[in-house]
Amino acid sequence: xxxxxxxxxxxxxxxxxxxxxxxxxxxxxxxxxxxxxxxxxxxxxxxxxxxxxxxxxxxxxxxxxxxxxxxxxxxxxxxxxxxxxxxxxxxxxxxxxxxxxxxxxxxxxxxxxxxxxxxxxxxxxxxxxxxxxxxxxxxxxxxxxxxxxxxxxxxxxxxxxxxxxxxxxxxxxxxxxxxxxxxxxxxxxxxxxxxxxxxxxxxxxxxxxxxxxxxxxxxxxxxxxxxxxxxxxxxxxxxxxxxxxxxxxxxxxxxxxxxx
Amino acid sequence: xxxxxxxxxxxxxxxxxxxxxxxxxxxxxxxxxxxxxxxxxxxxxxxxxxxxxxxxxxxxxxxxxxxxxxxxxxxxxxxxxxxxxxxxxxxxxxxxxxxxxxxxxxxxxxxxxxxxxxxxxxxxxxxxxxxxxxxxxxxxxxxxxxxxxxxxxxxxxxxxxxxxxxxxxxxxxxxxxxxxxxxxxxxxxxxxxxxxxxxxxxxxxxxxxxxxxxxxxxxxxxxxxxxxxxxxxxxxxxxxxxxxxxxxxxxxxxxxxxxxxxxxxxxxxxxxxxxxxxxxxxxxxxxxxxxxxxxxxxxxxxxxxxxx
Numbered sequence: 001x002x003x004x005x006x007x008x009x010x011x012x013x014x015x016x017x018x019x020x021x022x023x024x025x026x027x028x029x030x031x032x033x034x035x036x037x038x039x040x041x042x043x044x045x046x047x048x049x050x051x052x053x054x055x056x057x058x059x060x061x062x063x064x065x066x067x068x069x070x071x072x073x074x075x076x077x078x079x080x081x082x083x084x085x086x087x088x089x090x091x092x093x094x095x096x097x098x099x100x101x102x103x104x105x106x107x108x109x110x111x112x113x114x115x116x117x118x119x120x121x122x123x124x125x126x127x128x129x130x131x132x133x134x135x136x137x138x139x140x141x142x143x144x145x146x147x148x149x150x151x152x153x154x155x156x157x158x159x160x161x162x163x164x165x166x167x168x169x170x171x172x173x174x175x176x177x178x179x180x181x182x183x184x185x186x187x188x189x190x191x192x193x194x195x196x197x198x199x200x201x202x203x204x205x206x207x208x209x210x211x212x213x214x215x216x217x218x219x220x221x222x223x224x225x226x227x228x229x230x231x232x233x234x235x236x237x238x239x240x241x242x243x244x245x246x247x248x249x250x251x252x253x254x255x256x257x258x259x260x
Numbered sequence: 261x262x263x264x265x266x267x268x269x270x271x272x273x274x275x276x277x278x279x280x281x282x283x284x285x286x287x288x289x290x291x292x293x294x295x296x297x298x299x300x301x302x303x304x305x306x307x308x309x310x311x312x313x314x315x316x317x318x319x320x321x322x323x324x325x326x327x328x329x330x331x332x333x334x335x336x337x338x339x340x341x342x343x344x345x346x347x348x349x350x351x352x353x354x355x356x357x358x359x360x361x362x363x364x365x366x367x368x369x370x371x372x373x374x375x376x377x378x379x380x381x382x383x384x385x386x387x388x389x390x391x392x393x394x395x396x397x398x399x400x401x402x403x404x405x406x407x408x409x410x411x412x413x414x415x416x417x418x419x420x421x422x423x424x425x426x427x428x429x430x431x432x433x434x435x436x437x438x439x440x441x442x443x444x445x446x447x448x449x450x451x452x453x454x455x456x457x458x459x460x461x462x463x464x465x466x467x468x469x470x471x472x473x474x475x476x477x478x479x480x481x482x483x484x485x486x487x488x489x490x491x492x493x494x495x496x497x498x499x500x501x502x503x504x505x506x507x508x509x510x511x512x513x514x515x516x517x518x519x520x521x522x523x524x525x526x527x528x529x530x531x532x533x534x535x536x537x538x539x540x541x542x543x544x545x546x547x548x549x550x551x552x553x554x555x556x557x558x559x560x561x562x563x564x565x566x567x568x
Binding site for chain 1: 312315318319320322339341344348350352354355363367368371
């Protein structure tokens with residue numbers, strides 16, 4: 001048997017051989033640079049935000065794009081093989097379905113890391129060059145600007161990671177990339193509205209839903225999260241949903257009859 | 261001479277294979293041995309369960325009851341080892357259109373051990389894709405995709421090559437080429453080929469043996485060619501004579517209007533029968549073997565139903 005790495009390599013080839021992947025990466029780089037440029041152009045020397053402020057603003061805007069692009073890749077991972085018909089040739093190799101699914105998941109995670117890194121580097125470089133040094137306005141709770149920015153990236157990445165895993169699961173269960181993309185985007189955009197309507201402070205059950213826990217950045221400045229829960233509770237809820245999504249994706253994928 | 265192939269262990273064995281979806285039985289209790297070194301046809305009308313059976317053989321769908329053993333390994337419990345001995349195209353050969361033919365082959369080469377550049381080139385030469393292998397698959401014609409499909413199936417030198425309706429959508433020349441290299445493969449590399457089709461005449465030309473399936477049930481398995489690759493000697497001969505009654509009293513047989521008298525016999529006895537007729541004063545105009553085509557046999561067996 002050849003090595004598992006080869007499977008991940010195969011998945012990577014499928015992702016990076018397509019023009020749309022490079023278009024997404026290019027767009028991401030352009031927008032990550034564009035936000036600091038816009039901040040620079042639209043400010044007077046007196047009210048120009050510092051480079052850390054500019055960096056954090058850029059991150060909070062562009063992370064949505066990073067999430068969407070990762071969701072696009074995650075949604076196509078399995079649904080694409082079904083719609084192309086190539087699933088029939090993929091599953092008749094001497095590899096278990098679990099390993100094939102895992103290789104797809106890993107390649108998706110690698111893509112999410114790449115997009116996050118690309119965005120971070122572009123946004124940081126542009127902020128560093130264009131904006132004046134210093135500026136720790138968004139830093140609270142005794143964090144240094146570097147550490148706060150780093151933690152912000154980690155928190156937003158957790159959100160991206162869970163959303164992409166959801167898209168991956170929908171892609172496996174329904175074999176429809178459109179549905180996976182649509183549902184994930186719906187959650188990204190409706191999440192905050194949902195939290196407002198079903199506020200965990202008022203509705204006890206709402207704190208068992210993942211929505212209010214997906215943005216962990218609140219814990220950077222406060223010990224208590226939505227509904228008065230602790231960080232460990234939020235992490236527990238997110239972990240439970242994560243395992244549930246992966247389990248669903250795995251059970252459906254490994255048992256499915258591939259016909260028609 | 262004929263004994264050799266019979267003694268060899270079958271490449272694949274279907275043991276009471278059943279596939280049920282809900283209350284509907286798609287394939288029922290199918291038991292079949294696929295002998296090594298043959299081009300083995302799997303024949304049946306559309307919807308008879310051919311593709312369902314093939315999908316079970318390569319593990320794409322689960323087996324409700326029974327088991328399929330390939331090279332001694334169960335596809336149910338020992339999937340990776342069993343399927344490693346199989347190369348297959350299930351229905352149309354679907355490839356990654358945004359990759360070149362060569363990149364597609366490399367995808368599958370990476371998933372098995374022991375396939376190097378040289379082997380990839382070998383199969384490209386075998387299926388005759390030439391320099392077009394470096395073009396994107398989206399620019400390929402159906403015939404070229406079919407060739408690429410065969411190439412990916414052969415890459416790891418499988419013992420058993422499974423092709424589901426391989427002649428679908430091919431032009432007559434493509435069909436002929438496919439037939440030729442399947443036979444060559446079988447002869448030169450000893451690969452067993454299991455090929456499904458609803459095209460009877462095609463199967464007759466291509467296969468050594470056929471299994472006939474209808475409504476998910478195996479109806480018959482028969483050998484079409486003997487070792488020399490000729491038709492098996494049929495048992496029925498027609499004598500064209502002037503006086504049917506006299507002829508019948510002399511040599512027996514049955515009278516068939518418009519044709520003559522039909523006798524059940526072996527080839528060696530024909531001169532003797534002819535001598536009897538001649539000495540009995542019957543004029544013989546012609547003697548010929550009644551060749552029952554696979555199509556006639558098939559229609560007879562399936563009651564002429566459900567065939568395209």
